[in-house]
Amino acid sequence: xxxxxxxxxxxxxxxxxxxxxxxxKDRTYLGDPVNAVKIFNRKRxxxxxxxxxxxxxxxxxxxxxxxxxxxxEAFMPLSYGGGITSVDQARQLTKIGYEKIIINTQLVKNxxxxxxxxxxxxxxxxxxxxxxxxxxGKYMCTIEDGQETVKVSPKTLARQAEDLGCGEIFLNxxxxxxxxxxxDIKLVRNIAETVHIPVTACGGAGGIEDLKKVLHEGHAxxxxxxxxxxxxxxxxxxxxxxxxxxELVNVGVYGG
Numbered sequence: 001x002x003x004x005x006x007x008x009x010x011x012x013x014x015x016x017x018x019x020x021x022x023x024x025k026d027r028t029y030l031g032d033p034v035n036a037v038k039i040f041n042r043k044r045x046x047x048x049x050x051x052x053x054x055x056x057x058x059x060x061x062x063x064x065x066x067x068x069x070x071x072x073e074a075f076m077p078l079s080y081g082g083g084i085t086s087v088d089q090a091r092q093l094t095k096i097g098y099e100k101i102i103i104n105t106q107l108v109k110n111x112x113x114x115x116x117x118x119x120x121x122x123x124x125x126x127x128x129x130x131x132x133x134x135x136x137g138k139y140m141c142t143i144e145d146g147q148e149t150v151k152v153s154p155k156t157l158a159r160q161a162e163d164l165g166c167g168e169i170f171l172n173x174x175x176x177x178x179x180x181x182x183x184d185i186k187l188v189r190n191i192a193e194t195v196h197i198p199v200t201a202c203g204g205a206g207g208i209e210d211l212k213k214v215l216h217e218g219h220a221x222x223x224x225x226x227x228x229x230x231x232x233x234x235x236x237x238x239x240x241x242x243x244x245x246x247e248l249v250n251v252g253v254y255g256g
Contacts, residue, residue: 004254005215006046006222009229009242010202011036013082014054016066020226021053022178024131024146030230033066036240037073040229043242047077049102049170049224055083056105057145062089064096071097081129081170085110090117094125102170104129105143107157108150111164118165126168127200128161130154132187133174139187146174154187155194162195169199170224176204180227183210188218200224208243208251215253223253 011033012019018033030036033050040048050070055062062083071078080093081102090101101121106113107128118126131142132154141157142149152160158169171191173184183204192199198221201214205225214220232239248254 005220006200007211007242007248007253008047008049008200008222008224009040009045010049010051010224010226011070012226013050013052013063013066016063018230019053020178020230024053024174024177026178028236030238034069034073036230037070039240040242041073041075044245045076045242047079047222048074049079049081050098051080051102052082053145056081057147059083061085062093064092067093067098068096079127081127085113087113087116087120090121094121100125100127100168102127102129103166104131107161107164107166108141108143108152111160114161114164114166123165123167123197126166127170128158128164128166128168129170129172130157130161130191131172131174132184139190142174154191158191158195158199162197166197168197168221169195171199171201171203171220173203178227179204180206180231182206183214183218183220183223185214185218188214188220192219192221198222202226208247208253211243211248212251212253 018030019027078098079100080098139154188201200222201220202224205228211223
């Protein structure tokens with residue numbers, strides 16, 4: 001684990017709306033993503049990930065208009081994933097302010113595209129998104145916003161992503177998505193110990209202790225989450241928030 005791990009809120013958008021899912025389904029409307037970014041500015045978060053799950057599912061190109069609006073308000077590093085199918089789209093995203101490009105479906109369907117984007121932007125700007133769910137007791141990867149299961153294990157896909165030149169892996173547990181009862185530590189540790197590039201864990205964060213556990217026990221390099229940054233409490237009242245630096249230090253998320 002790095003001495004200073006990153007804590008990354010994840011904003012899900014669909015048709016320009018900020019939403020949240022449970023197990024990649026059961027979508028709840030939360031409001032305007034641009035307003036959420038403004039609040040995260042005040043919280044001084046490390047990084048913000050924006051995932052357009054509608055673009056992926058509907059085979060649409062990235063909505064550059066709303067992405068420009070988000071980037072113009074953001075004071076933190078940004079990463080984006082959803083609907084990326086060309087080098088030109090990746091180039092345009094960096095031009096409007098996104099430091100990292102997150103690729104999921106094309107990682108499986110068009111690995112040559114990943115190579116080309118890496119060649120253009122560099123490994124540090126390309127993130128391999130691996131969505132995982134358990135099928136008959138085995139971890140399996142999915143694409144197309146979790147709708148299509150592919151016959152490849154997370155470990156194998158992680159190694160392939162590293163070989164393609166991706167500089168980071170964004171590992172998301174579909175089974176834990178929106179549940180808020182902790183990360184899949186076993187899954188995260190398995191991938192973190194398989195590759196030599198940083199692994200960001202996502203899926204299951206419900207509080208600061210979950211962040212600490214996935215970083216210290218799961219060996220993740222960064223902890224990402226959705227629900228704990230947009231909801232308050234287990235009853236899930238909508239509240240855009242993030243733990244303070246002091247809270248993270250006191251609990252031991254940093255250091256140790």
